[in-house]
Amino acid sequence: MHSNLVLPLVAGCLVSFTLQAAETAHDFNLPAGAVSTALITIGQVSGKQVLFIPGEVAGLQAPAVKGRLSADEAVRRTLMGTGLSAVVTASGALSVQRTGDGLSLDTITIDAARPGGSDDVGFVAQRSSVGTKTPTALVKIPQSVSVVTREELNARKSDNLSDALKYTPGFSSQPASFSRVADDYTLRGFNVGAGTGGILRDGLKLQSNPYDGSVEAYGLERVEVLKGASSVLYGQLSPGGMINTVSKRPTDTPLHELGLELGNYDRRQYTLDLGGPLDDQGQFSYRLTGLWRDSGTQVDHVDDDRRYIAPAVTWKPNDDTSLTVLASHQDTYTGFSPPMSYGLSSYSNTPGYKIERNQFVGEPGYDHFSNRMDTLGYLFEHRFNDNLAVNHSLRYFQANTNWDYLIPQAVSGSRLLRRYSAREERSTGWTSDNNLNFTIDSGRWQHDLTAGVDYYHKTYDSHRFISQTLAQLAPSLNLANPQHTGVGANTAADSGSDLHSSQAGIYLQDQITFDEKWVLLLGGRQDWVESATTTFATDARATRDDKKATGRVGLVYLADNGLAPYISYSQSFQPASVSNPAFGNAFAPLEGEQYEIGVRYQPPGSDTLLSAAVYQLDQENSLSLDSLTNTYVQYGKTRSKGLELEAKSNLTENLQLSAGYAYTDTHVLEDQAASNVGKRIEGVPYNTASLWASYRLASVGLDQLRVGAGARYTGTTRTTPSAYDGKIPAYTLVDALVSYDVDSHWQLQAKAQNLFNKKYLYCNTTCRYGDERSVLGSVTYRW
Structure with missing residues (x-):
């Protein structure tokens, strides 16, 4: 679709509903039925703006969507198997598009990933900037990267950074009696703690020595672990790798x-x-x-x-x-x-x-x-x-x-x-x-x-x-x-x-x-x-x-x-x-x-x-x-x-x-x-x-x-x-x-x-x- 036809279509053909924050969870109990009906209901329940072209969803059926979910997760589940997906627009709305068709709403769609360049869905991170310094799909990074999403942090109710990473392969730490005072960890057998420069915050070096204080996990949006030798992008590091902690960022919605x-x-x-x-x-x-x-x-x-x-x-x-x-x-x-x-x-x-x-x-x-x-x-x-x-x-x-x-x-x-x-x-x-x-x-x-x-x-x-x-x-x-x-x-x-x-x-x-x-x-x-x-x-x-x-x-x-x-x-x-x-x-x-x-x-x-x-x-x-x-x-x-x-x-x-x-x-x-x-x-x-x-x-x-x-x-x-x-x-x-x-x-x-x-x-x-x-x-x- 040519870009000069996009705005008239957006103005005349899109059905929209006002929305609240993507991060906010809501109780959904949607029976199986028409995709259009499900999208309308998601917008009404969440208050989030959901945009779609009626002709593209006509005749499509959605599975039942139940549980306490964010609006974007509910839309994603609604669109499973339809060949459609949702992206976030400049205004923060969810725009439904055909998968692989980057032209249908190209002039108004932006890459609105969550902090750290991610599209986290539940426990699964889609992208990370830690391996390339640009938001990159994990499957495109030729090095081991483990990501602990905010939803996984909540699901395990991690009290500190060590707790957040204890289910990450190749990671080990001392007991909490030590982790209370220092971020001192091991990746692949080598120390990557604060004393090595291996703890980063938002892509930048953080502590200057092992006992500068431990990172507060409640203040994090996600935790990214890059394993192995990684000095090309970050300078002096242990060969074990590094841990990047991503701060909670301002939100466009309440x-x-x-x-x-x-x-x-x-x-x-x-x-x-x-x-x-x-x-x-x-x-x-x-x-x-x-x-x-x-x-x-x-x-x-x-x-x-x-x-x-x-x-x-x-x-x-x-x-x-x-x-x-x-x-x-x-x-x-x-x-x-x-x-x-x-x-x-x-x-x-x-x-x-x-x-x-x-x-x-x-x-x-x-x-x-x-x-x-x-x-x-x-x-x-x-x-x-x-x-x-x-x-x-x-x-x-x-x-x-x-x-x-x-x-x-x-x-x-x-x-x-x-x-x-x-x-x-x-x-x-x-x-x-x-x-x-x-x-x-x-x-x-x-x-x-x-x-x-x-x-x-x-x-x-x-x-x-x-x-x-x-x-x-x-x-x-x-x-x-x-x-x-x-x-x-x-x-x-x-x-x-x-x-x-x-x-x-x-x-x-x-x-x-x-x-x-x-x-x-x-x-x-x-x-x-x-x-x-x-x-x-x-x-x-x-x-x-x-x-x-x-x-x-x-x-x-x-x-x-x-x-x-x-x-x-x-x-x-x-x-x-x-x-x-x-x-x-x-x-x-x-x-x-x-x-x-x-x-x-x-x-x-x-x-x-x-x-x-x-x-x-x-x-x-x-x-x-x-x-x-x-x-x-x-x-x-x-x-x-x-x-x-x-x-x-x-x-x-x-x-x-x-x-x-x-x-x-x-x-x-x-x-x-x-x-x-x-x-x-x-x-x-x-x-x-x-x-x-x-x-x-x-x-x-x-x-x-x-x-x-x-x-x-x-x-x-x-x-x-x-x-x-x-x-x-x-x-x-x-x-x-x-x-x-x-x-x-x-x-x-x-x-x-x-x-x-x-x-x-x-x-x-x-x-x-x-x-x-x-x-x-x-x-x-x-x-």
């Missing part, structure tokens, strides 16, 4: 939500999520997300308190330009879970007293972790024409952390020897990304070119007073009869340092599509890194300047039956964080490279995405501790080989599923100590598996009731305990959730994590006890 949670350990949490337009013209919209939590934990004298507020405003003067300003403020008050050796845990068979599960081995009034984290930034987008667009983003980050705790050292008789650790830290970060996106369509060939420059400057000022000698130890604790009598004076010297680091990079990427079947991805990058570290104890200054080129190449084939096999090679680099006193400067960057072969399968017309990948991932220049000199040397190589399987599916109107399996074989190939060669990397299991299912009981007439359950299996891991074979036992944890929609406004939920209260131990060099069962109930009001 959104209002208030929540209350109550749980064991005296947990009380209050939440709010508000959004909508600020003016009648629709140029300005806002979002305000907040959380207040007061809670105890399974350990006495350790709280889990948080205050979080995140305002956002979007200015959209026209369809081609938008500016979104995002800010956040977060206060965390909790306790740091001190590391202990395996020999001090109750799992050890060595004689003597042990630290029992839930035992507080610090001192009340001394042990604490308090953190304040603030961010302010913006995202700017402008499209000059159909082929050229510019994207510019910038953010400032700062964190102030004060944390004192006593470290379990050893047991003498019944006395637990403890070391002081007192730390005052301040971090800042400036980060910016600027790129141009240019598309070329030359018949059978299409090019999607992205060229950009980014910059990241961070500071990390850390004053640390940690006991190093017997004379500096804190008062001991009698494990036979624990009595907390105070801490005394910490006489340890300052062993901290002050780091200033900057990274600048330029990158170029071309996504080349041939005959709409083959997609070749080529990318290259050049980075320049400068760092200077001053050690407070000696005023010694270590500096290093590095430059590094990285690349990526991948090929995807898009078959008509929904299969998308791919092959790729990618590189990474990561500056080492340990100074070398023997040479007075820092180590050379750690370098990674990955070979990956995979396949995705998205059956046509279904809401299912299946993924499988095998990979080999190597890291060069690994650091190794020289036992003779007790200093680090740069002589090492580690390798991770594995298989990952993942399934996300909306199997039926009422059943949603997320499943994953990972086999991870991570070993030391080269090391200063010959005895370490061939050993497994500590804390990385060979096998992990997970399954979560969420089911609405519509088949028995209980449309308002949804039940969910999941299981997470973690295989054996290796650590370095004394007088032990080095294996930590496997364990399986079960989670469950029940949700009841009282009406279109009120929702009740009950959730249990580790439902059967499984006892387990997590070890990665040092050990921590796993989380016990937690139970909470919540009530949510939406209007």
Whole structure:
């Protein structure tokens, strides 16, 4: 259809109905019947504008649509099997078009994906920007990407970022006792936590060190995981990959939500999520997300308190330009879970007293972790024409952390020897990304070119007073009869340092599509890194300047039956964080490279995405501790080989599923100590598996009731305990959730994590006890 005929058709032939927010769910009970009748009813129930040409839907039949759904989900289910689909117009309406016919409403239809470039449907993400920096269908990305949608976050009621990702294959984290204070995670056997730069927010680096505070999951729209070497687009990263957290953004239509949670350990949490337009013209919209939590934990004298507020405003003067300003403020008050050796845990068979599960081995009034984290930034987008667009983003980050705790050292008789650790830290970060996106369509060939420059400057000022000698130890604790009598004076010297680091990079990427079947991805990058570290104890200054080129190449084939096999090679680099006193400067960057072969399968017309990948991932220049000199040397190589399987599916109107399996074989190939060669990397299991299912009981007439359950299996891991074979036992944890929609406004939920209260131990060099069962109930009001 020619564009000059579109407006008359729109004006004269379209039936429209006013609508509310796509994000808002409504109760639908539509019997099977005419598509036109169903579309009209969806518009009336939801208040959302639904546009269609009567002639295109004449005679078409729709299946029954029942349940609590968003308007776009209800329309999608109505159109299943009809050859029609719905897109979002510039005004926010749903426009029904024939699938594959991009001309019928071409002049008024825009690409209105949700935040992060997604078209999430239930648990299934359709697209992501994390793998290419442009909104790209997942089946076109030649690298493993896992996405946790907002609906999946809600279905599992994820309390923190670690919870959000625990059903993602290849991912592992420490227990919540540690995750409360730090985003410290592992992908494919390599650490990708905040200390590596592997936690991003809206595509930009976030924290500057491991203990800048953890990301608040309630403030997120989705979480995207890019696995494997990925420095081409993001600069310095661990070879394991990165995790991009996408902020909740302003909405064009009203959104209002208030929540209350109550749980064991005296947990009380209050939440709010508000959004909508600020003016009648629709140029300005806002979002305000907040959380207040007061809670105890399974350990006495350790709280889990948080205050979080995140305002956002979007200015959209026209369809081609938008500016979104995002800010956040977060206060965390909790306790740091001190590391202990395996020999001090109750799992050890060595004689003597042990630290029992839930035992507080610090001192009340001394042990604490308090953190304040603030961010302010913006995202700017402008499209000059159909082929050229510019994207510019910038953010400032700062964190102030004060944390004192006593470290379990050893047991003498019944006395637990403890070391002081007192730390005052301040971090800042400036980060910016600027790129141009240019598309070329030359018949059978299409090019999607992205060229950009980014910059990241961070500071990390850390004053640390940690006991190093017997004379500096804190008062001991009698494990036979624990009595907390105070801490005394910490006489340890300052062993901290002050780091200033900057990274600048330029990158170029071309996504080349041939005959709409083959997609070749080529990318290259050049980075320049400068760092200077001053050690407070000696005023010694270590500096290093590095430059590094990285690349990526991948090929995807898009078959008509929904299969998308791919092959790729990618590189990474990561500056080492340990100074070398023997040479007075820092180590050379750690370098990674990955070979990956995979396949995705998205059956046509279904809401299912299946993924499988095998990979080999190597890291060069690994650091190794020289036992003779007790200093680090740069002589090492580690390798991770594995298989990952993942399934996300909306199997039926009422059943949603997320499943994953990972086999991870991570070993030391080269090391200063010959005895370490061939050993497994500590804390990385060979096998992990997970399954979560969420089911609405519509088949028995209980449309308002949804039940969910999941299981997470973690295989054996290796650590370095004394007088032990080095294996930590496997364990399986079960989670469950029940949700009841009282009406279109009120929702009740009950959730249990580790439902059967499984006892387990997590070890990665040092050990921590796993989380016990937690139970909470919540009530949510939406209007």
